[in-house]
Amino acid sequence: MRKISILVLSLVSILAVVSCQKDEIRVIKSDTPVAPAITNLTDGASVELLKADADVPVAYEWSMSDFGFAASVTYTLQLDKQGNDFANAQDLGTTNNMGTLTVLTSELNSKLLLLKTDPQDPAPLAVEYRVKATVAANVEPVYSVVIKQSVKPYITAILYPSLFMLGDGCTAGWNNNLALPMAGGGPGGIYTLTTTLTAGKFIKFITTLGQWAPMYGTDAAGTNTSGNLVYRPTETVTDPASIPTPAADGTYTVTANIIMLTYTISAK
Numbered sequence: 066m067r068k069i070s071i072l073v074l075s076l077v078s079i080l081a082v083v084s085c086q087k088d089e090i091r092v093i094k095s096d097t098p099v100a101p102a103i104t105n106l107t108d109g110a111s112v113e114l115l116k117a118d119a120d121v122p123v124a125y126e127w128s129m130s131d132f133g134f135a136a137s138v139t140y141t142l143q144l145d146k147q148g149n150d151f152a153n154a155q156d157l158g159t160t161n162n163m164g165t166l167t168v169l170t171s172e173l174n175s176k177l178l179l180l181k182t183d184p185q186d187p188a189p190l191a192v193e194y195r196v197k198a199t200v201a202a203n204v205e206p207v208y209s210v211v212i213k214q215s216v217k218p219y220i221t222a223i224l225y226p227s228l229f230m231l232g233d234g235c236t237a238g239w240n241n242n243l244a245l246p247m248a249g250g251g252p253g254g255i256y257t258l259t260t261t262l263t264a265g266k267f268i269k270f271i272t273t274l275g276q277w278a279p280m281y282g283t284d285a286a287g288t289n290t291s292g293n294l295v296y297r298p299t300e301t302v303t304d305p306a307s308i309p310t311p312a313a314d315g316t317y318t319v320t321a322n323i324i325m326l327t328y329t330i331s332a333k
Contacts, residue, residue, distance in 0.1 A: 099207075144176055228270050
């Protein structure tokens with residue numbers, strides 16, 4: 066009987082190991098992930114934006130990336146001056162698992178004026194576009210081949226929106242009619258607010274009281290001290306992730322830069 070018991074115990078142990086091996090699901094990232102590719106922009110083209118088309122949408126399209134495993138992919142369309150290696154890239158927008166993005170001509174025009182040394186200079190601007198694909202903070206993003214164009218914006222005043230903070234991490238809660246106004250704006254696009262924050266909660270920014278878009282959140286790499294801002298132009302675009310608040314209750318200064326698309330949270 067003792068021998069039989071040992072044999073049965075050994076068999077059960079072997080079956081358990083085999084079962085665990087079968088149940089284990091391994092995610093293996095490809096060593097050569099497929100980058101997205103912009104499909105509806107012509108490299109080397111010259112484009113002129115017209116003020117009469119300010120409310121006309123401009124559509125961008127790209128092929129989907131493949132990291133070698135099933136994952137939610139965040140795509141960010143970036144714009145910068147040629148030769149700047151996207152050091153001061155303007156994010157035109159972000160989508161999740163979608164190969165399309167639409168922005169208004171007026172929004173594109175404002176981004177172009179922000180890239181100019183002199184926003185009143187009517188000369189065309191040599192720019193380049195790329196799409197950034199991201200799946201997780203610990204996975205390197207992949208980028209599309211750069212498309213270069215010459216784009217002539219129309220000259221107009223750069224309008225900086227109001228900016229408000231809301232979320233369960235601040236006193237406004239998620240009531241978009243009670244969002245807290247932030248000071249700043251104007252040239253530089255920098256807004257600040259010193260206020261109390263609740264630990265372990267979340268905040269976002271909106272530009273219009275009572276509306277959920279335009280909105281600014283963050284991406285998977287955003288932390289409770291700093292990170293990237295992700296712009297949501299309309300409610301048809303997926304909500305960006307909420308910005309986490311610090312680990313301790315207290316008074317903090319929150320800074321949002323809507324030109325560089327960054328934020329910081331620092332103890333007061």
